Amino acid sequence: MPQAHRLDAEQHPDSVCLGCGCLCDDITAVVADGRVVAAEHACARGEAWFAASSEDASPECWIDGQPAAIDDGLDHAAAILRNARSPLVTGLDAVCVEAQRIAVAIADRIRGFVDAGGLGAHESSIHAALEVGSVGCTLGEIRHRADLVLAWFVDPVATHPRFFERYGVDAIGEFVPRGRADRRLCVIDEHETATAAQSDHLLLLKRDRRLAALWTVRAIVAGLSLDPHTVARLTGVSLEQWNTLARLLLDARYGVILHDAGAADAEASIESAAILHLVRVLSERTRFVAAALGSGNNAKGAEQVLLWSTGYPAAVDLRGAVPAYQPQEATTSRLLDRGEVDAVLSLEGRLALDSIETSAGCSIVALVEDDLDPVPNAQVVFRVARLGTHAGGTVFRSDGVPIPARAVLPSHAPAAQELIALLLDRLEHAPGAGDA
């Protein structure tokens, strides 16, 4: 989208947009007057993301709601974390890999829990991958090979606007030279979504029928005979339609199931595992993969950092002598809901806001990226430079490909990795550090 730029505008090619899980790295950010005035190649959502870059004017630290010097804040935060008996380091998915690894070191230092994020999203897909094993791929592989895309309760056209252009359905690929014409798009969703409007094959399915539907498709692909009345009653879709879908899947040379990372409840985790099982049984007959769309955050990075530093992907308990994996106990939401922590270091300010009701008796140290009002329930708040516009850092795309995000704007506030490196330093060297 060509635009007329001001002559004094500064161009930043190869900028990365964190507006959604696509993490488009072909953006040219145009900076003028200390803000991003245009983002070439970005979609509307991406432009808005760049445009939301802040004025970078508010204070860098608050203690108990009052502006304070970073140094004082660090001392205060270190004291809180050092004295905690059951601390939690969380919100890792909001920061870059460089900050994540320091956060794990802090959790280890203060002997607490460490977890990726607050909402439990992503949790079920991690479990599923651990339990079932996953057949994955990079998004580039989808671009070059996939001739069938099944969108399973996701609407990438709305949520990941350039996904089809860059990785999926519309892109010209090495083995799909005619782009859209060489690919089929199947959509299963409960409404006629924007993605559904572009589909070749649409099945409308109620949300609470997802498991029955997945079991039906798995059974058909596995060659089991099913009772048509049962299938129609359980899924609201006729067995014939499922047979048609199964044939489409099996006829693909290279198929991909797009899904979202999944919620934390029981059904979602069964669903995530079932998708991986379906991919596995399809892969016995043709090539099939599953790809979680992911969001603009760094959940994948958190998973990777936790894996390589503790051996486990999430919900790690570092209180004892060796790291323990407690996926059913030590997730952020469970720990906060149950009041089992007395201090939280949240790298994501939103999380601290959301946990306001459950944080009674719990001290909160939070990092915020934007001009949020000082997080009201936090004892110490640090403002850090916004990743992707004001600070650089590595972010993992949902397919596990690391993408280096760049700073295009100057910032007064430190980057998250710089700030928490200072915090770790305080914990290691300040008085009393050795006696936790």
Added chain:
Amino acid sequence: MPLALRFTSASQLPLELDGILPERVQALSQGAIEKLLIRHGNRLEPLAEHFAISGSIDDGTLIFESAMPSGHGIGTGMTAGVIRVVGHAGRRIGAQMRGGRIEVEGSAGDLLGQGMSGGRIAVTGDAGDHVAGPLPGSRRGMTGGVITIAGSVGAFAAAGMRRGLVAIGQSAGAGLGYRMIAGTLVVQGPCAPNPGLEMKRGSIVLLDRAIELAPTFRKAGAFRPVFLRLLARELASLNATIDIRAFGMPLDLFHGDLLTLGKGEIWTRAGALASETQA
């Protein structure tokens, strides 16, 4: 006389009680028991800092006299004796238990009987998620023993169960018997749709009048085999809160999950499925 532990601490932070077992304290003096270390958050502290201790363990019974939802791992690895918990208790009660008996007069948290291989757990209230489930990183849940719960349970009860008996007096949440390998599970009340997904073997008896099964379960017919008589008698002798009169008539038998071996069986009251697959 039993050994009584009264929770006196004001702390709500997690307290790991895994070392406090009848067989372990049997050999110890009162003073030594008071000094046993338990994990409170990220520190180890003496038992007496959180509990008032009285009595002795000469009858092999240990009583936690008060509710303590933040006390976890009670009876972990227990092999003999009796633990009674008066009031609600936390997670992982009876984890990796091999023998003995745990009685909870109240409700239990998540992960009751996690990785249990023997012994008996009885809960008068409810239990949380993952009853009789596997240890983290394992696929295999309970491998032996008996759990009876008078109330309801959360999600994933008996998921991955390999052997033993679980009886639930009221309702059960999603993921009931998910990936069950073998064993016997009885639920008196309503259960979330799709119990027994990916079960390989094992028997699930669902006594509610409205059950929804995945399409990969197939009906065999209505039967009253001797095994169900034995099960009913066993449930009665365990004082499980199961109405065993339901076992007096033929139950509908469904086989599944056909996606994974399909040798599991789900028994329901006749006609409990909204509409049935062909026999």
Added chain:
Amino acid sequence: MTPPNTPGPRPNLVEPGAFAEAFPMTATRLVVTADTPAWALTAAQTMTGYATSVIACDAEAGIERVLDESETPDGRPGASILLFAFSRDALEKAVSNRVGQCVMTCPTTACYSGLPAGEKTIAVGGRLRYFGDGWQISKQLGGKRYWRIPVMDGEFLCEETFGTVKGVAGGNLIFLGEDPRATLAVAESAAAAMRSIPSVILPFPGGIARSGSKVGSKYKALRASTNTAFAPMLRGQVETTLPSSVRCAYEIVIDGLSLEAVEDATRAGLEVAGAMQNQLVAVTAGNYGGKLGPYHIKLENLI
């Protein structure tokens, strides 16, 4: 039916010095149940057929007693059965063959161990399960393992292992009389009384054997042959142990789970003999000179 008691047996009714020579044998108890008492009894009778003597049968077996609903593991009518064999291996084979052919085949039945599973056990359900052709189901309940084997009327349930004990076999009583019909009547009454003793069976037809045997034969292939010394019609041709007036002898063989049980049953038989002594010449017992069997049950000690 025991006739009305008369005041004590006459001297010499029990042959002086007579003793039964009994042997240890591996034994087990089975409980067979069915939907009706009739089918339970049918199964029990069928599975204890052709099991009189290990001379030529795989085991010695008999129905110990009929059980009502309150006495069986599954609350159905049943029967308890005792089986005896020379070794645990032989017993395991005999029991599983018999349960497989005679109980599993019988409508509505199920089969349980009637002895606690101590250290020594035999596999029964554990062997029969293969009949299920892969569709057998194992179930553990109350600390016991059962096998559920699909069959044409539903499923046959059989406990996996059965407890065994060292039992005592070969206890016996021999009734000698003048009048064959009167002698048999005494033996019948004695058998009825002995059967009511727990933990014993009388493995011969109706509890009574007429073809008592001796060890060996003039024919090399035979391990045992007719007990010529007790065959009245050979009197004059061979050495006989029979008093001159005796024209008929009947033997009751007793197998029990313990020596005490066999002695109790022997005593019950002697009581009947005493009560009906006017129909008998004498009561004696069979032995092999006391050199083979470790248990010597002296009849005089039991009066």
